Amino acid sequence: MHDLTLxxxxxxxxxxxxxxxAVPTHRASTIVYPDGASFMARKYxxxxxxxxGLHGTPTTRxxxxxxxxxxxxxxxxxxPSGQAAVTIVMLSVLxxxxxxxxxxxxxxxxxxxxxxxxxxxxxAYGVYDPLIGAGIADLVDETVKLVWVExxxxxxxxxxxxxxxxxxxxxxxxxxxxxxxxxxPLIFKPLQHGADFACEALTKYVGGHSDLLLGSxxxxxxxxxxxxxxxxxxxxxGVSPDECQLALRGIETMxxxxxxxxxxxxxxxxxxxxxxxxxxxxxxxxxSCPGHAIWKRDxxxxxxxxxxxxxxxxxDAMSAAxxxxxxxxxxxxxxxxxSLVAPQAIAQDRSATAWTAKGPLLRISIGLEEPDELWADxxxxxxxxxxxxATRAA
Numbered sequence: 501m502h503d504l505t506l507x508x509x510x511x512x513x514x515x516x517x518x519x520x521x522a523v524p525t526h527r528a529s530t531i532v533y534p535d536g537a538s539f540m541a542r543k544y545x546x547x548x549x550x551x552x553g554l555h556g557t558p559t560t561r562x563x564x565x566x567x568x569x570x571x572x573x574x575x576x577x578x579x580p581s582g583q584a585a586v587t588i589v590m591l592s593v594l595x596x597x598x599x600x601x602x603x604x605x606x607x608x609x610x611x612x613x614x615x616x617x618x619x620x621x622x623x624a625y626g627v628y629d630p631l632i633g634a635g636i637a638d639l640v641d642e643t644v645k646l647v648w649v650e651x652x653x654x655x656x657x658x659x660x661x662x663x664x665x666x667x668x669x670x671x672x673x674x675x676x677x678x679x680x681x682x683x684x685p686l687i688f689k690p691l692q693h694g695a696d697f698a699c700e701a702l703t704k705y706v707g708g709h710s711d712l713l714l715g716s717x718x719x720x721x722x723x724x725x726x727x728x729x730x731x732x733x734x735x736x737x738g739v740s741p742d743e744c745q746l747a748l749r750g751i752e753t754m755x756x757x758x759x760x761x762x763x764x765x766x767x768x769x770x771x772x773x774x775x776x777x778x779x780x781x782x783x784x785x786x787x788s789c790p791g792h793a794i795w796k797r798d799x800x801x802x803x804x805x806x807x808x809x810x811x812x813x814x815x816d817a818m819s820a821a822x823x824x825x826x827x828x829x830x831x832x833x834x835x836x837x838x839s840l841v842a843p844q845a846i847a848q849d850r851s852a853t854a855w856t857a858k859g860p861l862l863r864i865s866i867g868l869e870e871p872d873e874l875w876a877d878x879x880x881x882x883x884x885x886x887x888x889x890a891t892r893a894a
Contacts, residue, residue, distance in 0.1 A: 523562050525745040528553035547729045554738035555729075563744045564716075566751060567706075570685040571698050573718040575725040577732065578739045582681055582701020585715035586610050587617075588737070589677050589697050590646065592727040596622030599643040603630040603660065604852040605653030607679065611849060627852040631790055633661040637668035644672070649695075650679040651688070652791065654834075655844045655863060656855075657782040657807055659791025662798065666694035675724075681705070681835075686758055687799050691720045704835030705758055705803065708750035712743045757837070761804025761866045768866070768875065769806050777882045777889065779859055780809040804866035805834050807844070810859040810885065817888030818843060818860060824884045827869055827877040834865030839874055841865075841881070 501509065531550050533539040542551050550556065556564075564576040579585050586607070594600055602614060604627050614625035628639055630653060640647065647669040651660035666676045677697035678690035684705050690698040700706065702714040719725050732738070769783035780788070783806035784795035813821075822830050828839045842863050847855040866874065 523559060523745060523748045525741050526557035526559045527741050528557050547726070554736065555733065556738075557741050559741040559748070560739060560744045563748050563751075566748070567685075567700075567716050567718055570689075571691055571718040572685075572689055573691050573698065573720045574722060576716050576718040577725065577728045578702075578744065579715045579717065579732070579737060580739055581713050582679070582699070582703055582715040583607070583609050583613075584737070585699035585701070585717050586648070586677070586679060587613050588728060588731055589699065589717060590614075590618065590623075590648075591735075592731040593646055593675055593724075594618065594623045595645075597643065598645040599624040599626060599641075600646045600648060601626045601628055601636070601639055601644055602648045603628060603650055603653065603658075604850055605630045605656045605658055606648065606650050607654060608849050610648070610650075629853050630658040630660050632665075634664040634668050636665050637672065640669055640672040640674050642672075644669075644674050646675050646677060648677050648679070652682055652784050652795070654679075654682055654805065655807060655846060655861065657784055657789055657791075659784050659789070659795040659799070661791070661794050662688075662690060662695065663693045670694065682803055682805055683799060684754065684758060684803065686755060687762075687801055687803065691718065693798070696721065696724060701835075702747050703833065705754055706747050706751050708754060708757055708836060709746070710833065710836035710838060712746045712750075714739060714743050714747055757868065758803050759801075760868065762802035764871050764874070765804045765806050765864075765866045766802050767871070768864070768878070771875075772808060772878075775882060777811050777886050778808050779811055779857065782807040782809065782861075803835075806864055808862045808864065809857045810862055811889060812859040813885050813888055814892070817885055817892075820888065821881045821884040824880050825877055826880070827873050828864075828881075834863070836865075837868045839865060839867035839869055 531552055545551050560578055564578055567576040579588055590600060602625060649660045649662055649665055651662055652658055669676050675696045678695045680690050680698050681701045681704050698718040700716050702716055717728055766785045769781050769786055772778050772781050783789055785802050828841045831840050832842050834840055844861045844863050846861050
């Protein structure tokens with residue numbers, strides 16, 4: 501071959517005796533075929549075959565299969581983010597004239613998507629009390645095609661009665677999707693409780709290192725998977741094998757990380773209940789948390805995310821307290837090795853239930869640092885808030 505040809509055509513190498521524990525990162529746009537006949541018949545390969553890099557490589561399929569096994573599903577679909585997992589489900593099963601029900605504590609961009617994208621295109625949405633349980637039946641009429649749950653809510657931590665909601669929705673012909681990011685399939689498996697879609701932001705506990713954006717949708721019905729894949733193909737949405745490789749690496753330690761983070765979060769939550777600057781601790785493991793009995797029945801253990809409703813303080817005091825942190829980082833997202841705190845605005849995102857707390861809500865994500873150092877850092881934050889509160893009172 502000419503040198504120019506040799507530059508383009510990679511030589512075959514002997515792989516005899518080569519075995520690695522790492523999943524190879526297969527990057528591809530073009531998929532080539534061994535002969536003309538196989539190319540002409542490529543449409544028969546379906547979504548489980550390889551036809552174009554956008555639709556999957558062995559790297560993405562490995563992650564999909566691993567997630568499917570963890571969720572006890574039949575197929576998983578990967579998308580660029582957790583938000584995309586929610587919106588792709590909605591776009592795949594809702595048509596003009598249909599309606600979706602979302603809980604009042606839903607991830608705020610989901611509410612925005614319903615209001616700003618679906619509604620102008622003739623798809624209605626309704627907002628319900630997260631603790632409604634079987635009472636959701638009263639809201640499901642012939643237009644409701646999808647009921648969305650998020651359990652627990654990633655800010656205010658209400659645990660939803662997923663089995664009761666599923667039973668009521670299915671009795672009226674509606675599908676049910678569940679954002680399961682807080683629990684992961686290690687703590688809760690929505691498909692086992694009758695949900696049609698189990699969605700997760702793999703950005704969080706699966707990735708585990710705050711360095712990737714990825715989402716997943718797992719189903720136990722091949723027809724639903726077909727709809728999801730057709731939507732993704734129509735929008736031209738795919739995921740990077742490099743992101744999937746990072747998720748495959750992260751998932752190997754997810755069990756240990758989530759178990760540790762959950763124990764520390766439960767310990768901190770119980771210790772913070774009596775702190776003078778804390779009005780309420782929102783953690784599913786506490787009896788005072790809305791839905792605790794459901795958590796105890798269906799989950800029984802925790803991940804690392806919970807929230808504090810603080811005594812009233814002004815923005816300057818909160819800024820000073822956050823700036824005093826030395827171990828926690830200040831930032832959105834959660835589930836990584838680094839512990840995070842982030843104030844959250846709640847009242848503006850409520851419509852079906854009132855948020856009456858006067859003080860700010862502080863969301864806490866426990867990472868892998870030494871727990872005593874984390875506790876000292878959190879105590880420092882609360883101490884600064886307490887000093888500011890005392891000064892204001894004086």
